[in-house]
Amino acid sequence: MSGSTAAPDRLDERLVPTSPLRKLLGRPELGSVVGAVAVFLFFAFVADSFLQASSFGTVLYAASVLGIMAAPVALLMIGGEFDLSAGVLVTSSALISSMFSYQMTANVWVGVLVSLLVTLAIGAFNGFMLTRTKLPSFIITLGTFLMLTGLNLGFTKLISGTVSTKAIGDMEGFESARALFASTLTLGGVEFKVTILWWLALVALATWILLRTRFGNWIFAVGGEADAARAVGVPVVRTKIGLYLGVAFAAWISGQHLLFSYDVVQSGEGVGNELTYIIAAVIGGCLITGGYGSAIGSAVGAFIFGMTSKGIVYAEWNPDWFKFFLGAMLLLATLLNAWVRKRAEATT
């Protein structure tokens, strides 16, 4: 099929109108949408309880916890960088809120805001180190990851005397903060966690930034070819630091959700989750090399992940095989993405 209607030698090829179908085929998240439909149908057939409304609430919650982080991580990957410290940063953020409020006997909201500042500072540190040292982000954030893991444990033990924080459920401001970060909405008898709304809002915001703002163009530019971007006047340093701040902001939301859901934070958690965020972004069509991907794709990736992790339980399979299934799914999704992208490019 050919979408061009004009003779190419008379009209600049960039001005040729493309057909809607071609536009759709060119979307980074198309492959993952096909994958999501396949996974959904698969579990709908093999697991009876998967199609219940209440199960859907559970799956969406699982997806949202991951998706809140996957959206800014996808943007960062489009910008050509990684953040391996994102998983433990979530735990750090929750620990800071909890311990600051408790130790200062302050209104919980004070701790929440202090945590926002500190978390953003850690994100800025990642971006600053990256742009100043010119080391790969893989190394920089690996260092941050290890340092944060140690700080989480060390500080918690030092301040609280145990490996988890003290309960702050009886302090002022806890209820209102819980309403914002960890409440449950009941719609038609099904319980939906508020994180689903946060997730959708973040994905919408990330998509708008990516496709409708100057900053979005800069993200694509620095991820595609940083030197060329710098040469045409794109502020590479500011863009990359901004991307790390985005990840930090989402880590703060996720951290507050953990804290206000359970009121106590375990200092050792979060390790390994950074890879899950990357997996969700990659399933959603982001390229490991940067310069290509979408925020909507990350949401679809997170949704696939949520369906799989819970679908296996609904299907009553032996959980020993879960990781194998996850790895196979990652490969399949990525292959599908690559294939769809090739087809889309071939029809030019």
Added chain:
Amino acid sequence: MGAVLAVVLAAAGCSSTGGKRAEERAAEAAEGRAAVNTPRWTFAMVTHSGDGDTFWDIVQKGAEQAAVKDNINFLYSHNDEGNQQAQLVQTAIDKKVDGLIVSLAKPDAMKAVVAKAVKAGIPVVTVNSGSAESKEFGALTHIGQDESIAGEAVGDELNERGRKKALCVLHEQGNVGHEQRCAGAKKTFDGTMQNLYVDGTNMPDVTASIEAKLQSDKSIDAVVTLGAPFADAAVQAKQTAGSKAEINTFDLNAKVATGLQTEKLGFAVDQQPYLQGYQAVDLLWLYRSNLNVLGGGQPVLTGPQIITADDADALADYTKRGTR
């Protein structure tokens, strides 16, 4: 040709002891059918175990054995992150299971979702960790070991053995029960006791950490590990470091039993994981079929049981089978 040769060789070189065949015979003997005529209920068990954990494998074996006997459809799932474990409990509620078994290593993360299960009319039994919270959360019974009591038993035993300076090796950051064990041991132990934190998911790292500690402090004469696989790591660390410390451990496995027999290990504190799984399923079955509740509002204890070289011989077979 090669296959024929292999078969001939295998037939000619039969072992009359051990191997796959002995295992199959044992399995045939243990093969069971339901001993009751109650309806086929579904019970779900959700624990805080990591992947490939020896202890929880034994718990699962006990639960599966009871499930066969009681005509139960038994589902098992686990995750070591509190938030994920809570989600798994939620999936069990979505499935409308007839009974729920949970471990409360991270009680705060489990509180809301267990309450939800109770509200949905699902009988809940807690196992292994959470004896303090079980009743408050609305569970019928808690089956497990009181970690503080178990720790105190270790302190007493160390005193009896005349130890002066002990090391408590914690392999799971964030596990409150582990903290209680070391605190309990510290309480009754007359000597000094230090805590050492290691990353339990990384065995070489565990060995290296214990080694470094034993090298830096030659006066340590007892090491207490909190899980069976870590005892072996500690034994190796002791050899490399040239330390005289006696290695003791919580929990059993085949290697610990052998270690006790050969006196490489001093003693083991068993909490009978098989019993925790078996009893949990059985108690839920009793509740569903006859509204029985065990324990009179108190936790039902499966330990501590101090096991030394004298008891190890009798247990060796069961540890090899993976049920002790």
